[in-house]
Amino acid sequence: MSEHLPAAFVDKMKVLLQDQFPAFLASYSEPRYYGLRINTLKVSVEKFKRLSPFQLSEILWAKEGFYYEEGERPGKHPYYNAGLYYIQEPTAMAPVEFLDIQPGDKVLDLCAAPGGKSTQIAAKLKQTGLIVVNDNHADRVKPLVKNLELFGVRNAVVLNELPNRLERVFKDYFDKILVDAPCSGEGMFRKEEEMVKQWDLNSAAKYALMQRDILKSAGVMLAPGGRLVYSTCTFSPEENEEMIAQFIEESSDFSVVPIEADFGFVSSKDGSARLWPHLLKGEGHYVAVLQRKGEKTDRATLEEPTPEIPSKRPTKPAVKPIEIDLTPFHQFCKDQLLLEMPGVEKLYGEHLYLMPEGLPSLDGIKVIKPGWYMGAVRKNRFEPAHALAMGLHADEAIRVLQLNSTDGDAIRYLKGETIMADEQSIERKHVDSPVKGHCLICIDGFPAGWGKWQEGMIKNEYPAGWRWMA
Numbered sequence: 001m002s003e004h005l006p007a008a009f010v011d012k013m014k015v016l017l018q019d020q021f022p023a024f025l026a027s028y029s030e031p032r033y034y035g036l037r038i039n040t041l042k043v044s045v046e047k048f049k050r051l052s053p054f055q056l057s058e059i060l061w062a063k064e065g066f067y068y069e070e071g072e073r074p075g076k077h078p079y080y081n082a083g084l085y086y087i088q089e090p091t092a093m094a095p096v097e098f099l100d101i102q103p104g105d106k107v108l109d110l111c112a113a114p115g116g117k118s119t120q121i122a123a124k125l126k127q128t129g130l131i132v133v134n135d136n137h138a139d140r141v142k143p144l145v146k147n148l149e150l151f152g153v154r155n156a157v158v159l160n161e162l163p164n165r166l167e168r169v170f171k172d173y174f175d176k177i178l179v180d181a182p183c184s185g186e187g188m189f190r191k192e193e194e195m196v197k198q199w200d201l202n203s204a205a206k207y208a209l210m211q212r213d214i215l216k217s218a219g220v221m222l223a224p225g226g227r228l229v230y231s232t233c234t235f236s237p238e239e240n241e242e243m244i245a246q247f248i249e250e251s252s253d254f255s256v257v258p259i260e261a262d263f264g265f266v267s268s269k270d271g272s273a274r275l276w277p278h279l280l281k282g283e284g285h286y287v288a289v290l291q292r293k294g295e296k297t298d299r300a301t302l303e304e305p306t307p308e309i310p311s312k313r314p315t316k317p318a319v320k321p322i323e324i325d326l327t328p329f330h331q332f333c334k335d336q337l338l339l340e341m342p343g344v345e346k347l348y349g350e351h352l353y354l355m356p357e358g359l360p361s362l363d364g365i366k367v368i369k370p371g372w373y374m375g376a377v378r379k380n381r382f383e384p385a386h387a388l389a390m391g392l393h394a395d396e397a398i399r400v401l402q403l404n405s406t407d408g409d410a411i412r413y414l415k416g417e418t419i420m421a422d423e424q425s426i427e428r429k430h431v432d433s434p435v436k437g438h439c440l441i442c443i444d445g446f447p448a449g450w451g452k453w454q455e456g457m458i459k460n461e462y463p464a465g466w467r468w469m470a
């Protein structure tokens, strides 16, 4: 496919790579690699390896990451709908590995859609701390929300803002920030021909302008002692080493943390790393790790937040607060669930969320999802959300129907069809619990959604937009 590469790009790469250029060019004739990352919020790596219907081999730089073979279709398996993995380009798994996420961290993923790296961060947080994910493109936020819900993430807040509008709310706030910047995408030319079509010689300069602003805002929002990872999937130095050099020059309290030249990564002079497609099994990427000087401070001891700047933009929570009685939700939790619900109850109209505790006020910010979506409270009844089911483990639901991925009922469920189920097939953890009503549908023990049992049948509550086509 190297003949489809723009001539100006080829010339630029010759200068950049010199004697390595022939090997680089030859990599465009090699087959691309396919990766998936196991969702350890739901299943351990060891268990998934035992269950896996796919031929897996390890990705060296990500413990949860595996190559699968071309022709296999992990996106068309019930385990995908149970959120057991995320399909992700192998080198795209590298940046988060350098964030050093620790349980309890407050993490920002500033350019997050469609959420590959957000789900990776969330898995490392193990449902503790907080992950704020943001993308300024409204149409890209939908798949971001869907992927976080599928992954069963409970502690994510999804925003749709320009980064500089977040500075006021989150100044010095986050322990870790990922800037997976919009870029000219040169590293993806082998995988996505569309990126080739969009490229021209001015692309790098155009993206560099955006990246500079995004990185500057990220710097403002990182707490003293915090860590920031900047990554791109492009080769141009303007968007990579030069971007970092300029940022460090303007931000004296930041330094580059050197990345070791392991796994075929190549260290740049400044300590950042290049992932080249001719030197490892994956596409092109760039990663820089930045550390902010200073001691970690408890947010409570920080200065008072600056007063809010009035905003003309409509914000989601602007829905007029209405008095809604949450008793049906509390009753549902009592009748159906065996877990202490995390976070703070937050209503947007009739939609109820559990918002992570300790968040600063998000007034004036476009919030797409303020936490784990529980469902809708309507006319004194509660309708549980798919996101609630996906954030549960089978042992956290009182009534469960177990389906097997290899028999037809699992597929029928994912297609939205009615399933026959006698009374005995509904597992009940409380003997006095009635059979009739909601039950958690599990596939090989992993929650896939809700159903409602009545007279030997399960009314299917698998969301219309998620269903398999007949």
Ligand SMILES: C[S@@+](CC[C@H](N)C(=O)[O-])C[C@H]1O[C@@H](n2cnc3c(N)ncnc32)[C@H](O)[C@@H]1O
Pocket (backbone or CB within 6 Å): 092, 110, 111, 112, 113, 114, 115, 116, 117, 118, 134, 135, 136, 137, 140, 161, 162, 163, 180, 181, 182, 183, 210, 214
């Ligand atoms: C490389 S992609 C992110 C991929 C994502 N991190 C993942 O792993 O799935 C860059 C994202 O930045 C978003 N973006 C572009 N300009 C932005 C800006 N000024 N602020 C925030 N996000 C922006 C794009 O919509 C795009 O989704």
